[in-house]
Amino acid sequence: MSLKVVVDMDVCQDHGQCVFSAPDVFQLDGEGHLVLLVEEPDESLRSACEDAADVCPVQAITIEG
Template sequence: MRINVDRDICCGAGMCVLTAPDIFDQSEEDGLVVLLRQPEAAEADAAREATQLCPSGAISVADEED
């Protein structure tokens, strides 16, 4: 799994941070999403939930094949 964020369409709602705070943060300057790191396998569900809860669609998941 690979997470991608598009700060150009982020609205700063913060649902990603509330759902997966070890993966996402918000910039202090503009409140937009910041990807802290790619999720580990055990965090996949939380990362997918954050993607689904994002009101602007600024977060996407790409499944990587081994």
């Protein structure tokens, strides 16, 4: 099963810590709100995505697959 990243936007509070772990997957827009750039990133980004999920202060990120 391929890598899939899910962000619970009801939980996300735009801390932006995930951006440091996986800048190719997460970004803060001009108003400081989180944007998920790629829902199904390349397998080579798995570790970075798992790190991003770890460092989310409100645990809004789930890695599936």
